[in-house]
Amino acid sequence: MEIVIExxxxxxxxxxxxxISCCGALFKVKPKLWWVSAIFGALMALFFxxxxxxxxVRILATALVAIIMVCISFPIKTFKxxxxxxxxxxxxxxxxxxxxxxxxxWFGQLSVLIICLISFATFLSVKFFLxxxxxxxxxxxxxxxxxxxxxxxVIEEVGYIDSANVLYDPITSAPIVLISKxxxxxxxxxxxxxxxxxxxxxxxxxxxxxxxVGSAVSDGKMxxxxxxxxxxxxxxxxxxxxxxxxxxSTADFSKTLSSGVLIHSELA
Numbered sequence: 001m002e003i004v005i006e007x008x009x010x011x012x013x014x015x016x017x018x019x020i021s022c023c024g025a026l027f028k029v030k031p032k033l034w035w036v037s038a039i040f041g042a043l044m045a046l047f048f049x050x051x052x053x054x055x056x057v058r059i060l061a062t063a064l065v066a067i068i069m070v071c072i073s074f075p076i077k078t079f080k081x082x083x084x085x086x087x088x089x090x091x092x093x094x095x096x097x098x099x100x101x102x103x104x105x106w107f108g109q110l111s112v113l114i115i116c117l118i119s120f121a122t123f124l125s126v127k128f129f130l131x132x133x134x135x136x137x138x139x140x141x142x143x144x145x146x147x148x149x150x151x152x153x154v155i156e157e158v159g160y161i162d163s164a165n166v167l168y169d170p171i172t173s174a175p176i177v178l179i180s181k182x183x184x185x186x187x188x189x190x191x192x193x194x195x196x197x198x199x200x201x202x203x204x205x206x207x208x209x210x211x212x213v214g215s216a217v218s219d220g221k222m223x224x225x226x227x228x229x230x231x232x233x234x235x236x237x238x239x240x241x242x243x244x245x246x247x248x249s250t251a252d253f254s255k256t257l258s259s260g261v262l263i264h265s266e267l268a
Contacts, residue, residue, distance in 0.1 A: 005046060008042075008045065008046060009042045009043070009045075009046055010042075012041060012042035012045040012046075013038050013039060013041075013042040014119060014120075015096055015119045016037065016038035016041040016042060016069070017034065017035075017038045018096060018119050018120070018122070018123040019089065019092045019093055019096055020034045020037055020038060020069070020073050020089075021034070021123065021127075022092050022123060022126045022127060022130070023073075023074070023085065023088045023089050023092055024073075024074075025126075025127055025130045025131075026088050026092070026130055027074075027084065027085065027088060029074060029075065031073040031074060032072075032073060032074075032075075033072055033073060034073050036072055037068075037069040037072040037073040040065070040068065040069060040072065041065060041069050044061075044065045048061065048062075066086065066089055066090060066093065067086065069089065070082070070085045070086050070089050092126065095122065095126065096119055096122050096123075142160055142161045142162075143158055143159065143160055143161070143258070143259060144158075144159045144160075144161060144232050144233060144234040144263070145158065145159065145232070145233040145234075146158070146159035146230065146231070146232055146233075146261045146263070147229075147230070147231040147233070148179075148183075148187055148227050148229075148230055148246070148261075149227060149228045149229040149230075149231075150187050150188075150206070150226075150227040150228055150246075151206065151228070153187065153189070155183070155186045155187060157183055157186075157259070157260050157261050158258065158259045158260070158261070159232060159259055159261040159262070159263050160253075160257045160258075160259035160261065160262055160263065161234075161263045161265075161268045162178075162262040162263060162264075162265065163265045163268070164265075165177075165178055165262050165263070165264050165265055166264070166265055167211075167213060167222075167247060167264070169211060169224060169245050170211060170212075171209075172245075174244075174245050175245070175264035175265075175266040175267060176211070176222075176224060176245045176246070176247040176264060177230065177244060177245065177246050177247065177261060177262065177263060177264050177267070178246075178247050178248075178249045178253075178261070178262035178264075179246050179247065179248060179249065179260060179261050179262075180249060180252070180253065180260040180261075181248070181249075181250065181252075182260055183260040183261060184246075184248050187227070187246070188205070192223075192248055195208075195223055195248075196223065202223060202225075205225035205226075206225055206226040206227075206228075207224075207225055207226035207245070208223070208224070208225040208226075209224055209225075210222065210223060210224065211224050211247065222247045222248060222249070223247070223248040224245055224246065224247045224248075225245070225246055226243055226244065226245055226246070227243075227244050227245075227246050228242070228243065229241065229242055229243075229244070230244035230267075232263065232267065239267075241267060244267075249262070
């Protein structure tokens with residue numbers, strides 16, 4: 001019986017640690033005294049089965065344990081903080097418990113080691129999801145809607161406000177907005193390779209020419225041409241720029257930034 005108790009305690013301690021850690025990642029807060037909270041939750045998991053409580057008593061007692069664990073590990077200053085942390089903690093508790101219950105329904109009673117491995121796999125999945133969600137939110141702070149008008153053609157793309165884009169045309173000193181190969185083909189209507197191989201086609205583009213940009217692109221040259229109008233819509237406010245220079249970038253930034261247009265820092 002002593003061995004069983006130790007196993008149950010260890011299992012609940014590990015699961016509590018994963019839940020607290022994920023809750024901290026969810027709200028971008030480093031949990032304090034997480035080990036105290038995890039031990040307290042594990043001890044309560046040993047205590048409840050000893051007494052044959054009614055179901056409603058167990059529910060209230062479990063909720064009280066969750067409240068105490070949240071108060072131990074997270075900075076609670078207002079009722080709003082308590083509601084956020086409490087909801088996140090309970091949600092993640094159901095996630096971890098649901099994962100273990102699902103696998104148990106498939107394979108029957110599981111050993112402590114298997115349950116810990118399931119919890120660890122759930123922990124990694126939740127952390128990966130939260131990291132992707134955090135990155136998406138961060139990118140949204142710098143994205144905007146972009147409308148490009150060129151030779152009667154109008155396309156709409158997602159733009160990324162890039163403070164690192166400080167490219168200027170050496171002839172006009174105008175800022176250059178970088179576009180991906182896919183956006184170039186939408187604007188021009190032809191594959192970009194035709195323009196890289198034939199300079200006579202470049203001259204047919206509005207103000208089409210090459211700009212030396214060092215090693216940023218192949219051969220250190222970037223194809224630049226002029227759009228009739230560039231409209232940037234950010235937080236419901238639109239800004240229009242006439243005769244904007246667009247530069248073809250061969251770097252594949254559209255996948256990492258989820259955007260095919262890098263707005264110049266001067267136009268931000």
